[in-house]
Amino acid sequence: MGFHEVRFPASLSFGSVGGPERLTEIVTLASGFEARNTPWAQARRRYDAGVALRSLDDIEALIAFFEARQGQLCGFRWKDWSDFRSGRAGAAPAFDDQRIGVGDDARVAFQLFKTYRSGAQEAVRPVIKPVRGSVRMGLGGVEMREGVHYEVDDSTGIVTFSEPPNRDVAVTAGYEFDVPVRFDTDRIQVSLASFQAGEVPSVPVVEIRI
Known part of the structure; x- marks a missing residue:
């Protein structure tokens, strides 16, 4: 196809x-x-x-x-x-909009996704077509730099870090998507x-x- x-x-x-x-x-x-x-x-x-x-x-x-x-x-x-957008409709994407994973000292690739919550229920939607240049990433509450700390495949929504995030460190993301x-x-x-x-x-x- x-x-x-x-x-x-x-x-x-x-x-x-x-x-x-x-x-x-x-x-x-x-x-x-x-x-x-x-x-x-x-x-x-x-x-x-x-x-x-x-x-x-x-x-x-x-x-x-x-x-x-x-x-x-x-x-x-x-x-x-x-x-x-990864966050509120009226706000620009922030690097901590969505928590997409946790570091384990080995994994370097993370799929972008968006979580929809209502009460105690939630639905997780994979994001495979992020808008180029819009993806912001964070590790443990600190924003990373694209091209230095990570690369984005905007045809799959997979983010690859240059080094594996440390164990138990939260991996967060913000982005626009199609x-x-x-x-x-x-x-x-x-x-x-x-x-x-x-x-x-x-x-x-x-x-x-x-």
């Missing part, structure tokens, strides 16, 4: 509709009680890029991007404006008359596992 390390124009995704989707299997028993299960460990996000289109130039940019990805064939990066997606259609239908009348095409986009 092809994946292009290019972001869908952020100006076109701003204003789009979408978010996380879960798959829950529900069986109602004869007693009236329910048995609930999910085969998905992670949520899958869906968006509609058509909602954000505002001009004919936007449509031209969309079609060019769609053709370059060959429809559903190749994946790409998507900025989810409602969830693209969602790996593909178009969920092989066809874009645009009517110029309808668009000028305020009707926009539906352009479904779905998160992919890579």
Whole structure:
């Protein structure tokens, strides 16, 4: 499966509709009680890029991007404006936003992830498409320097330290990130008359596992 390390124009995704989707299997028993299960460990996000289109130039940019990805064939990066930072939405990433591991004197590679908490429950989401230049790392409450203390693979979200963090030292991270997606259609239908009348095409986009 092809994946292009290019972001869908952020100006076109701003204003789009979408978010996380879960798959829950529900069986109602004869007693009236329910048995609930999910085969998905992670949520899958869906968006509609058509909602954000505002001009004919936007449509031209969309079609060019769609053709370059060959429809559903190749994946790409998507900025989810409602969830693209390691910390609070209104704050710039800080090196201690997320605790992603603990040193053991041997391990040098750590996967970025984001933890969502509500009460006593939490969900952990791997972050595999960090934005280049946005990743900040810390060890034991002290910020490290990229290119000196660590390197980031922005195509996988794996951070590699030049030396293994010491045992029991907290490894923390802050970053911006994109969602790996593909178009969920092989066809874009645009009517110029309808668009000028305020009707926009539906352009479904779905998160992919890579």
